[in-house]
Amino acid sequence: MYTTELSKSDIGMKSDRTKSGPVAVEDAALLDAFEARVAADEFIEPKDWMPEAYRRTLVRQISQHAHSEIVGMLPEGAWLTRAPSLRRKAVLLAKVQDEAGHGLYLYCAAETLGTSREQMTEALNAGKAKYSTIFNYPTLTWADIGAIGWLVDGAAIMNQVPLQRTSYGPYARAMVRVCKEESFHQRQGYEIMMAMANGTPAQREMAQDALNRWWWPSLMMFGPPDENSPNTAQSMRWRIKRDTNDELRQKFVDITVPQATYLGLTVPDADLTWNDETGRHDYGAIDWEEFYAVVRGEGPVAKERMKARREAWAEGAWVREAAQAYEAKRAARLAA
Amino acid sequence: MDTAATKRDWPLWEVFIRSRGGLSHKHVGSVHAPDPELAIRHARDVYTRRMEGVSLWVVRSSDIVASDPAQAGEMFEPAESKVYRHPTFYDIPDIVKHI
Numbered sequence A: 001m002y003t004t005e006l007s008k009s010d011i012g013m014k015s016d017r018t019k020s021g022p023v024a025v026e027d028a029a030l031l032d033a034f035e036a037r038v039a040a041d042e043f044i045e046p047k048d049w050m051p052e053a054y055r056r057t058l059v060r061q062i063s064q065h066a067h068s069e070i071v072g073m074l075p076e077g078a079w080l081t082r083a084p085s086l087r088r089k090a091v092l093l094a095k096v097q098d099e100a101g102h103g104l105y106l107y108c109a110a111e112t113l114g115t116s117r118e119q120m121t122e123a124l125n126a127g128k129a130k131y132s133t134i135f136n137y138p139t140l141t142w143a144d145i146g147a148i149g150w151l152v153d154g155a156a157i158m159n160q161v162p163l164q165r166t167s168y169g170p171y172a173r174a175m176v177r178v179c180k181e182e183s184f185h186q187r188q189g190y191e192i193m194m195a196m197a198n199g200t201p202a203q204r205e206m207a208q209d210a211l212n213r214w215w216w217p218s219l220m221m222f223g224p225p226d227e228n229s230p231n232t233a234q235s236m237r238w239r240i241k242r243d244t245n246d247e248l249r250q251k252f253v254d255i256t257v258p259q260a261t262y263l264g265l266t267v268p269d270a271d272l273t274w275n276d277e278t279g280r281h282d283y284g285a286i287d288w289e290e291f292y293a294v295v296r297g298e299g300p301v302a303k304e305r306m307k308a309r310r311e312a313w314a315e316g317a318w319v320r321e322a323a324q325a326y327e328a329k330r331a332a333r334l335a336a
Numbered sequence B: 001m002d003t004a005a006t007k008r009d010w011p012l013w014e015v016f017i018r019s020r021g022g023l024s025h026k027h028v029g030s031v032h033a034p035d036p037e038l039a040i041r042h043a044r045d046v047y048t049r050r051m052e053g054v055s056l057w058v059v060r061s062s063d064i065v066a067s068d069p070a071q072a073g074e075m076f077e078p079a080e081s082k083v084y085r086h087p088t089f090y091d092i093p094d095i096v097k098h099i
Helices: A022-039 A052-071 A073-077 A086-111 A117-125 A142-160 A169-197 A201-220 A231-237 A245-263 A288-298 A302-315 A317-335 B036-047 B069-080
Strands: A273-275 A280-282 B012-018 B025-032 B055-060
Touching: A052 A073, A052 A086, A052 A117, A052 A231, A052 A302, A073 A086, A073 A142, A073 A302, A086 A117, A086 A169, A086 B025, A086 B036, A117 A302, A142 A169, A142 A201, A142 A245, A169 A201, A169 A245, A169 B025, A201 A245, A201 A288, A245 A280, A288 A302, A302 A317, B012 B036, B025 B036, B025 B055, B036 B055
Parallel strands: none
Antiparallel strands: A273 A280, B012 B025, B012 B055
């Protein structure tokens, strides 16, 4: 799964170069050295000097990404008890467990930048943190589980593969692990879609309905169009991001349309055509009003998602307390 | 309930995996856990879901002593200026074999 670029808090932020006084001279030298390292595709590691804006941008992006993995367990978790066979259930359980793992890799990467797990958990539970808009849509039928694996994880892979070469070492390494595991997610989803597309007329209809509902939100996962993504230039210069939102979105459309054709399903876009000149698909206008509404927390099930997270955190409190009490007892016994 | 004890993050542990017999343990990431035993269990769940290894180490992150990256130049200079430590430094005629 993946986070959409959501928050714009660092727009127009000045680099450390603007600081005045004797520190500025040193900072300018450090900044130049940093920029040169990044431009040479070197990796930046936790204890290396880095500009504050780089640190802030990364903390925001990695923590949003982590939150997305965690919240991303909810839409699929809802179907664990209703999977149509034991095989599907075991597979879905493994996938949901992977998402938890991805969240944990990413939280650890963010922590190397000086934020704590507790701060991030609190921000998420308080509704202050963003996560991918895609998870604020409901999973209405079993076909949605297929569509999520195929489209949502497919879009995630498109986004995450270039991030394996992102300039911040711990983030890049987390992405290598995530990408290794993500391909299974997409393939199991597509397999569900194949089964349903080749099933009864009712199952086929369910598959088409799932594609209809998940197609546009999946395209939105790549974030706002390039002209509305002022952070992109800076993030690309710092190699935090390696491709623009629109480039990745186009790649996703070009790869996914033939997959829909194979299933015998119709992509819900009347303007979708193959462009011989560009050698790519032209696709219809995206409803960005809907995207920004979901970012603002007006997604169909945004409140449910937050409620589920808070309840899970509250209901797990006794486990955390018990574990801590046990360790305190053990430590006391060792000291005695 | 948010008591003082539960407000605090569990300590961080660095995780090392031996991928198979004969290889060294290699750092793969970290986990939070209240005690060593749970750190091993969490490390197993987070880092070995696909047969990644046959052995796990966990070390409290706070117990790791690291060199300073800002001092890397001076720190590793002694090795850099001593190229004669490498076999290729020495010119031996091709006619001489097995050396």
